[in-house]
Amino acid sequence: MLALRSDFRPRIAASGCVTAFGATEVTHRCLLHGRRALQDVPCLGNAGGDPVPLALVPNRTLDSPVPGSWTDSLNQLRAEIPDAPWGTDRHPVFVTSSNFGAGGLYQFRQSGCSTDLSDSTPFGSVAWIARHMRWGTTVSASSHACVSAHLGLLQASRYLEAGLADRALVFSFDYLSPFVVGGFHALKILNRDWPAPYEDRAGGAVALGDAVAFAILTRDEGDYLLAEQQLYNEMHHFTGNLPSGEGFRQSLAVLATAAAGRQVWCKGHGTGTLDAGKLEAESLRATFPGCPLVGWKGGIGHTLGSCGLVELALVLRSFARGEAPGTVGTSARCFVDEVATKPFSTASYEGAVCLSNAFGGAHAGLLVTHA
Amino acid sequence: MLERFIQSLHVEDVGEESPPDTRERMKTLFPRNSLRRMTQLGLVVGRALAHVQPKREDPLIYVSSYGETRGLEAYLESFPSPSPTLFQTSIHPCGAQQPLVAWQQPLDEFHAMTGDGDLALRGLVTALLAPASRVLLCGGEEKGTWLLAHRLASPRTFAFALALTREPVGDFYGRISLERRHTTRAASADPAVEALPDFFNRLIARQGWTTPVQQDLELTMEWK
Numbered sequence: 001m002l003a004l005r006s007d008f009r010p011r012i013a014a015s016g017c018v019t020a021f022g023a024t025e026v027t028h029r030c031l032l033h034g035r036r037a038l039q040d041v042p043c044l045g046n047a048g049g050d051p052v053p054l055a056l057v058p059n060r061t062l063d064s065p066v067p068g069s070w071t072d073s074l075n076q077l078r079a080e081i082p083d084a085p086w087g088t089d090r091h092p093v094f095v096t097s098s099n100f101g102a103g104g105l106y107q108f109r110q111s112g113c114s115t116d117l118s119d120s121t122p123f124g125s126v127a128w129i130a131r132h133m134r135w136g137t138t139v140s141a142s143s144h145a146c147v148s149a150h151l152g153l154l155q156a157s158r159y160l161e162a163g164l165a166d167r168a169l170v171f172s173f174d175y176l177s178p179f180v181v182g183g184f185h186a187l188k189i190l191n192r193d194w195p196a197p198y199e200d201r202a203g204g205a206v207a208l209g210d211a212v213a214f215a216i217l218t219r220d221e222g223d224y225l226l227a228e229q230q231l232y233n234e235m236h237h238f239t240g241n242l243p244s245g246e247g248f249r250q251s252l253a254v255l256a257t258a259a260a261g262r263q264v265w266c267k268g269h270g271t272g273t274l275d276a277g278k279l280e281a282e283s284l285r286a287t288f289p290g291c292p293l294v295g296w297k298g299g300i301g302h303t304l305g306s307c308g309l310v311e312l313a314l315v316l317r318s319f320a321r322g323e324a325p326g327t328v329g330t331s332a333r334c335f336v337d338e339v340a341t342k343p344f345s346t347a348s349y350e351g352a353v354c355l356s357n358a359f360g361g362a363h364a365g366l367l368v369t370h371a
Numbered sequence: 372m373l374e375r376f377i378q379s380l381h382v383e384d385v386g387e388e389s390p391p392d393t394r395e396r397m398k399t400l401f402p403r404n405s406l407r408r409m410t411q412l413g414l415v416v417g418r419a420l421a422h423v424q425p426k427r428e429d430p431l432i433y434v435s436s437y438g439e440t441r442g443l444e445a446y447l448e449s450f451p452s453p454s455p456t457l458f459q460t461s462i463h464p465c466g467a468q469q470p471l472v473a474w475q476q477p478l479d480e481f482h483a484m485t486g487d488g489d490l491a492l493r494g495l496v497t498a499l500l501a502p503a504s505r506v507l508l509c510g511g512e513e514k515g516t517w518l519l520a521h522r523l524a525s526p527r528t529f530a531f532a533l534a535l536t537r538e539p540v541g542d543f544y545g546r547i548s549l550e551r552r553h554t555t556r557a558a559s560a561d562p563a564v565e566a567l568p569d570f571f572n573r574l575i576a577r578q579g580w581t582t583p584v585q586q587d588l589e590l591t592m593e594w595k
Contacts, residue, residue, distance in 0.1 A: 006502065039550070044451060047450075048452075089585040089586055089588075090585075098462070098463075100485075102443075105443070105447055105518075105523070106447060106450070108521075109447045109448075110449065110450075117521055120523065121436070121437065121485075121523055122437075122438070122463065122485040123436060123438070123485060123486050123487040123490075126485075126486075127487070137489075138492045138585075140484065140486065140497075141484065141485045141486050142482060142483060142484050142485070143438075143462075143463035143464065143483055143484070143485050144463070144464050144481065144482070144483040145462055145463075145464065151482055151483070154480075154482075155482070155497060155500070158497075158500040158501070158502075159500065162373065162500055164496075164500075164584075164585070164588070177482055178450070179447075182450060182453040182458075183446070183453055183458030184458075185453070186452075186453045186454060186455040186458055187455045187458065187459075190435070190436060213585075231479055231480045231481065232477070232478075232479055233471075233473075233477060233478045233479070233481045234477055235468065235471040235472050235475060235476055235477050236472065236475060236477075237472065237476060238459045238465075238468070238472060239459060247477075250477075277458075283487075358457060359462060359468070360468045360471075360472065360481075361477075362466065362481070
């Protein structure tokens with residue numbers, strides 16, 4: 001059938017991620033123990049600069065070749081992706097990223113060596129990954145900064161809804177380089193401090209991390225349901241939100257309706273910035289009072305365009321293991337009492353609300369429930 | 372079958388016009404404080420979007436292979452003291468975000484897409500799959516300087532915007548549809564390669580287009 005059904009809700013047949021800790025299970029276990037994969041690294045890599053907290057996947061430095069240094073983590077993730085003719089008509093792939101291969105352009109500017117230029121365009125890096133992962137050519141690419149992964153999930157859902165696909169692979173990646181680390185450091189939100197998401201403290205700080213993740217969406221297979229997906233873009237300021245918190249409230253309203261009557265917990269965006277963190281926490285408390293709120297970027301860093309998919313995989317692992325990690329890196333008084341700083345049992349919860357935010361006042365959220 | 376009617380269309384081909392000249396030409400479209408910071412791509416995409424008048428409930432699909440080329444070049448040149456402003460400007464969706472932030476125009480759905488030879492097709496399919504009654508497809512590129520010398524940028528600056536509605540209203544321009552074919556093509560049939568500049572030329576010429584999307588699925592763009 002080639003038609004759109006408004007009541008369609010895709011299922012998640014599989015998901016996984018690779019972070020600086022390792023694959024999904026290892027990452028989940030490390031977060032349960034409150035571990036942090038962050039290390040202080042000069043923000044411009046070999047060129048020096050202030051030390052900032054980063055979580056790089058093993059065998060990578062900020063100056064590692066692009067995209068060659070992605071291979072180990074891609075191979076690790078590929079081992080978790082169920083076999084299927086990905087990248088063909090009935091099995092399309094939706095790739096999302098914030099930075100793609102832009103680190104290669106930085107390396108070129110530094111070295112003047114044109115061999116660094118291959119695969120540095122968005123589509124060039126996607127083509128490289130598609131070859132590496134042995135996908136076909138039915139591959140779409142989206143890039144909307146740190147809500148990118150949510151675009152892939154929504155587009156994949158619509159392909160399934162319209163009958164254009166049997167299964168869809170949503171794939172998201174971001175690897176750090178001085179290009180992006182230098183940018184966040186210039187914005188002053190990436191600094192010498194380590195993040196403490198949702199903590200009511202004097203100064204804000206984020207950490208950044210490498211990561212790659214996937215989710216397989218289907219019409220009727222899988223233990224979890226994407227019960228709602230939501231996007232909202234304030235377009236108020238390039239890096240700030242409406243101070244009133246209206247953007248957060250607008251974006252949460254749809255999810256609140258979908259979650260009505262269900263016991264849910266919340267995985268917030270929670271980078272460690274103060275203004276956005278406070279707006280997010282207060283909006284969540286107003287919308288989902290009493291529901292535990294966690295953020296994991298204090299452990300794995302903010303994995304940029306991939307964060308929505310990385311953290312979705314960790315949410316699903318939390319349901320599967322019966323325990324969700326608390327907010328990593330946060331121990332003192334928080335903006336709201338709902339912030340959970342210790343692990344908690346997921347047994348009594350029917351679903352989770354997962355949120356991401358990006359430049360431009362972009363909000364993306366989803367409600368994932370047991371199928 | 373999924374179909375949309377081309378309700379409005381604007382193409383913006385700046386030729387060899389310089390960014391300052393483009394800024395001067397479009398100075399009435401944007402608030403002064405925003406105008407001085409906008410890139411040439413942001414300006415031309417903004418002018419195209421102004422013609423289709425985005426509303427919050429209209430999903431916007433933005434397609435660009437290279438995105439903010441000049442912003443990217445300038446940001447890279449700013450090292451070892453990277454510019455925070457140029458960093459913001461260099462991100463992929465910024466070409467469409469600039470005018471929307473200037474106008475303080477919120478949107479529910481904003482899909483920023485990238486790609487190469489299949490980008491126009493993927494953008495059209497994404498527009499056709501959006502459930503809203505009206506959906507906007509816009510896109511563009513910005514002529515590069517030193518990135519162009521390395522074939523990492525567009526040789527041309529242009530932008531376009533289409534407003535696509537589920538029902539025809541008044542004097543519409545044309546129709547885009549996605550439908551099953553009765554006869555399947557050979558297994559090797561791939562969607563036609565049509566880079567964004569080629570698609571832009573097609574819009575200027577109001578030239579029809581039929582291309583396979585899958586083996587048994589075809590996209591058609593036809594003009595009245």
